[in-house]
Amino acid sequence: xxxxxxxxxxxxxxxxxxxxxxxxxxxxxxxxxxxxxxxxxxxxxxxxxxxxxxxxxxxxxxxxxxxxxxxxxxxxxxxxxxxxxxxxxxxxxxxxxxxxxxxxxxxxxxxxxxxxxxxxxxxxxxxxxxxxxxxxxxxxxxxxxxxxxxxxxxxxxxxxxxxxxxxxxxxxxxxxxxxxxxxxxxxxxxxxxxxxxxxxxxxxxxxxxxxxxxxxxxxxxxxxxxxxxxxxxxxxxxxxxxxxxxxxxxxxxxxxxxxxxxxxxxxxxxxxxxxxxxxxxxxxxxxxxxxxxxxxxxxxxxxxxxx
Amino acid sequence: xxxxxxxxxxxxxxxxxxxxxxxxxxxxxxxxxxxxxxxxxxxxxxxxxxxxxxxxxxxxxxxxxxxxxxxxxxxxxxxxxxxxxxxxxxxxxxxxxxxxxxxxxxxxxxxxxxxxxxxxxxxxxxxxxxxxxxxxxxxxxxxxxxxxxxxxxxxxxxxxxxxxxxxxxxxxxxxxxxxxxxxxxxxxxxxxxxxxxxxxxxxxxxxxxxxxxxxxxxxxxxxxxxxxxxxxxxxxxxxxxxxxxxxxxxxxxxxxxxxxxxxxxxxxxxxxxxxxxxxxxxxxxxxxxxxxxxxxxxxxxxxxxxx
Numbered sequence: 001x002x003x004x005x006x007x008x009x010x011x012x013x014x015x016x017x018x019x020x021x022x023x024x025x026x027x028x029x030x031x032x033x034x035x036x037x038x039x040x041x042x043x044x045x046x047x048x049x050x051x052x053x054x055x056x057x058x059x060x061x062x063x064x065x066x067x068x069x070x071x072x073x074x075x076x077x078x079x080x081x082x083x084x085x086x087x088x089x090x091x092x093x094x095x096x097x098x099x100x101x102x103x104x105x106x107x108x109x110x111x112x113x114x115x116x117x118x119x120x121x122x123x124x125x126x127x128x129x130x131x132x133x134x135x136x137x138x139x140x141x142x143x144x145x146x147x148x149x150x151x152x153x154x155x156x157x158x159x160x161x162x163x164x165x166x167x168x169x170x171x172x173x174x175x176x177x178x179x180x181x182x183x184x185x186x187x188x189x190x191x192x193x194x195x196x197x198x199x200x201x202x203x204x205x206x207x208x209x210x211x212x213x214x215x216x217x218x219x220x221x222x223x224x225x226x227x228x229x230x231x232x233x234x235x236x237x238x239x240x241x242x243x244x245x246x247x248x249x250x251x252x253x254x255x256x257x258x259x260x261x262x263x264x265x266x267x268x269x270x271x272x273x274x275x276x277x278x279x280x281x282x283x284x285x286x287x288x289x290x291x292x293x294x295x296x297x298x299x300x301x302x303x304x305x306x307x
Numbered sequence: 308x309x310x311x312x313x314x315x316x317x318x319x320x321x322x323x324x325x326x327x328x329x330x331x332x333x334x335x336x337x338x339x340x341x342x343x344x345x346x347x348x349x350x351x352x353x354x355x356x357x358x359x360x361x362x363x364x365x366x367x368x369x370x371x372x373x374x375x376x377x378x379x380x381x382x383x384x385x386x387x388x389x390x391x392x393x394x395x396x397x398x399x400x401x402x403x404x405x406x407x408x409x410x411x412x413x414x415x416x417x418x419x420x421x422x423x424x425x426x427x428x429x430x431x432x433x434x435x436x437x438x439x440x441x442x443x444x445x446x447x448x449x450x451x452x453x454x455x456x457x458x459x460x461x462x463x464x465x466x467x468x469x470x471x472x473x474x475x476x477x478x479x480x481x482x483x484x485x486x487x488x489x490x491x492x493x494x495x496x497x498x499x500x501x502x503x504x505x506x507x508x509x510x511x512x513x514x515x516x517x518x519x520x521x522x523x524x525x526x527x528x529x530x531x532x533x534x535x536x537x538x539x540x541x542x543x544x545x546x547x548x549x550x551x552x553x554x555x556x557x558x559x560x561x562x563x564x565x566x567x568x569x570x571x572x573x574x575x576x577x578x579x580x581x582x583x584x585x586x587x588x589x590x591x592x593x594x595x596x597x598x599x600x601x602x603x604x605x606x607x608x609x610x611x612x613x614x
Contacts, residue, residue, distance in 0.1 A: 076585065134465050146551065150457055157553025158441050161585040168547030169581070171478045181546065181581040239488065240475030240547050244453065246464025274476070274488040278383065278468040 002067035006052055006108075007299030009115065010073045012038065012089050015048065017055050018296035024126030026293050028059045039092035041084075049105045068109035069102065070299025072118035078160055082112050085160070111302050115295055116163060117154055119288075120147025122298030123251045125305060127289040132248040136241055137288070138165055139254035140234070144186040150245065165241055166190070170233075185237035189230060191255065201226055209256070216262045224262060231263030235270025242275045242283055253288030260287040309374035313359055313415075314606030316422065317380045319345065319396050322355065324362050325603035331433030333600050335366045346399035348391075356412045375416035376409065377606025379425035385467055389419050392467070418609050422602055423470060424461055426595075427454025429605030430558045432612065434596040439555040443548055444595070445472055446561035447541070451493040457552065472548055473497070477540075492544035496537060498562065508533055516563070523569045531569060538570030542577025549582045549590055560595030567594040 007026070009016040014033050018026040032051055037043040052069065056062075075087035082099025102110040113121070120129075120137040129135045133152040139145040144166030148155040155162055166186035167179045174183025175193075187193060191209065198212050199205050201222060215223035238250060252260060252267075264285060271280050290297055314333070316323040321340050325333040339358055344350040359376065363369075382394035389406025409417040420428070427436075427444040436442045440459040446452040451473030455462040463469055473493035474486045481490025482500075494500055498516065505519050506512050508529060522530035545557060559567060559574075571592060578587050597604055 132465070148551075150462055151460065153458065155457055155552075157586075158439070158555045159553050159585045159589045161583065162551065162553040164550040164553075164583055164586070167550040167583055169543070170476075172543055179550075179583050181550075181583070236476070236479055241551060243471040243474040243486075243488075244455075244469065244548060244551075245462075246466050246469040246471075248465045276468065276471055276474055276486050276488070278466045279464075279471070282466050 002065060004061060004066050005300040005303045006055070006066060006069040007118075007296030008048060008052070008069065008071040009118070009295040010044075010048075010071065011115075012074065015044075015051065016292070016296065017051050018293065018299075019055060019059060019061060020297055020300040022300075024122070024297045024300050026296050028055060029296070030055045030058075038090050041093055041096045041098075045098070045101055045105070048102065052106060063106075063108055066108055068111060068303035069106060070118065070302045071098065071102070071110065071112050072115040072295045072298065073098075073112065074115045076160055077112045077114045079111070079113050079117075079156060082110065084112065109303065111299075113154075113298070113302055114147075114156075114160065114163075116145035117147045117156065118298035118302065119145075119253060119290075119294040120149060120163075120251075120298070121154055121301040122290050122294040122296070123253065123288050124149050125301045126297050127294060128251045128286045129249055134245065134247045135249040135251060136165065136238075136245065136247045137251040137253065138234075138238075139288075140189060140191075140252065140256035141254040142191045144190055144237075145254075148245070165237070168237065168240060170237055188233045189237065189256070194230060194256070197229075198226060209259075213259050213262075216259065227259050227262035228266045230256070230259070231266025232270050234263060235267040236274070238267070238271060239274045242271060242279045246279050247283055250283060250285045251288050252285065253294065257287050309372060311368060311373050312607040312610045313362070313373060313376040314425075314603030315355060315359070315376065315378040316425070316602040317351075317355075317378065318422075319381065322351075322358065323599070323603065324358050325600065325606075326362060326366060326368060327604055327607040329607075331429070331604045331607050333603050335362060336603070337362050337365075345397050348400055348403045348405075352405070352408055352412070355409065359413060370413075370415055373415055375418060375610035376413060377425065377609045378405065378409070378417065378419050379422040379602045379605065380405075380419060381422045383467055384419045384421045386418070386420050386424075386463060389417065391419065416610065418606075420461075420605070420609050421454075421463075421467065421470075423452035424454045424463065425605035425609065426452075426560060426597075426601040427456060427470075427558075427605070428461055428608040429597050429601040429603070430560065430595050431456050432608045433604050434601060435558045435593045436556055441552065441554045442556040442558060443472065443545075443552065443554045444558040444560065445541075445545075446595075447496060447498075447559065447563035448561040449498045451497055451544075452561075455552070472544070475544065475547060477544055495540045496544060496563070501537060501563070504536075505533060516566075520566050520569075523566065534566050534569035535573045537563070537566070538573025539577050541570060542574040543581070545574070545578060545592075546581045549578060549586045553586050554590055557590060557592045558595050559592065560601065564594050
């Protein structure tokens with residue numbers, strides 16, 4: 001009986017693996033740091049294969065008990081063909097037919113997906129998005145990622161590039177963005193911008209966003225004000241998406257979501273003030289629930305629900 | 308044999324009807340002005356029924372030759388239940404079960420849809436959107452409407468309110484909009500704004516957008532510059548949508564689309580400069596092809612392809 005899925009979350013510096021059960025729980029996990037190997041697909045692939053086999057062996061899991069392996073990658077993935085097109089922050093990966101290679105080596109079904117889509121799938125079926133047919137998931141970190149569930153399925157777009165809400169502009173003019181555009185949402189709520197704003201607000205270059213979070217917990221007014229401004233900006237960045245997609249739910253994940261309670265009121269107020277009535281009335285803004293497991297859990301959804 | 312579909316396009320001042328054949332051509336049409344009756348659903352419904360029967364009689368079309376009737380309405384339509392929820396510019400319509408009433412009176416299948424979605428469906432299957440699975444259709448007029456084809460189907464959103472690209476903001480601050488928000492796309496490229504800008508540019512209060520179009524055709528530099536600015540604004544308003552949805556095609560309809568040749572270069576340049584590479588590389592911006600027939604033709608798609 002195929003009762004497990006193996007989830008793999010490939011990052012620039014670490015790879016996480018997990019065995020996910022039918023309930024979407026990660027019941028065993030492992031990880032390894034990639035070092036420079038990450039830029040050599042052949043080397044990383046061998047490491048992935050060994051890590052999967054080691055994880056299964058450690059838990060006494062036979063291949064026959066595994067429905068498949070889902071791999072999330074930080075870049076452009078052709079999920080239909082199982083090809084990694086390009087990983088912007090990991091050189092060396094260009095049009096790698098990873099699904100075919102892994103299937104041959106592991107002798108198990110393999111599916112590939114963009115990492116934010118993987119998180120979106122996990123939150124949708126087992127986390128903060130349960131029960132809805134249409135949701136937008138955003139991850140607030142150094143980058144601002146996005147994933148879309150529309151009409152009860154992940155929406156990848158014809159070029160597998162959909163979901164880039166971090167690169168929807170907030171203004172006609174605005175700071176240059178790494179994507180080549182300017183004024184992008186990411187430039188207003190990405191960690192680099194927030195850290196700069198925090199340093200300016202507190203007059204301390206070394207203050208971290210965690211510090212500002214802790215100060216807010218203690219009731220520090222400046223810190224509470226800082227997060228309210230962040231929330232307003234997050235809300236503003238969602239207005240267009242909410243008016244265009246009319247989603248039932250917005251799931252907010254990533255590091256900054258740790259301060260969700262402090263940013264939520266301003267997000268909700270901005271949506272209420274600025275979005276169209278129908279859209280504002282039905283959208284619910286919630287914090288992601290699965291934390292760093294979301295990508296692993298998403299593998300379960302991808303393998304079993306949404307091929 | 309069900310070879311025809313009856314399309315009905317309900318507007319604030321006029322109702323258009325058409326018999327659409329299997330090839331998506333309108334082979335017969337009629338129209339009537341609604342006058343004040345439009346705000347009395349019962350009166351308008353009787354007028355609709357008579358107009359449908361008269362159109363069919365004039366062409367000798369029997370009910371057995373009609374696959375169904377598709378009705379496009381300017382407002383919020385529950386396409387699943389066949390209920391007109393609200394028509395913002397036509398008072399008196401609130402939760403009218405129009406499908407059930409028309410089906411009983413006409414003894415034919417009836418489907419309802421938002422008017423811009425109807426145009427989008429028509430352009431998708433029989434106009435400028437043929438062959439693609441994912442497109443965004445915008446209509447540039449007094450209002451700026453939008454419709455979405457995603458994953459090969461119309462995307463309505465859980466509240467049937469999706470597609471409101473005219474109410475995606477262009478700036479954090481900006482002019483107040485009738486939707487209750489501010490800085491909306493519509494406030495920058497809607498006809499009212501364009502007419503004001505034209506009056507200012509040419510120092511003539513009475514200049515019409517048609518005048519500016521004609522001047523552009525004659526090579527007038529000020530007019531060409533005016534349309535280039537409009538194109539830049541239209542392009543800017545599309546950047547977020549293109550980055551988020553990664554559509555294959557943008558179809559531009561509505562009155563301003565008459566000046567498509569003059570706005571296209573600036574639209575394309577803005578997309579190329581500001582959108583993400585993958586998205587910019589695959590999106591094609593085209594002019595709507597079906598003109599004012601699009602809504603009638605959409606009825607054919609709705610009845611036969613996409614129930």
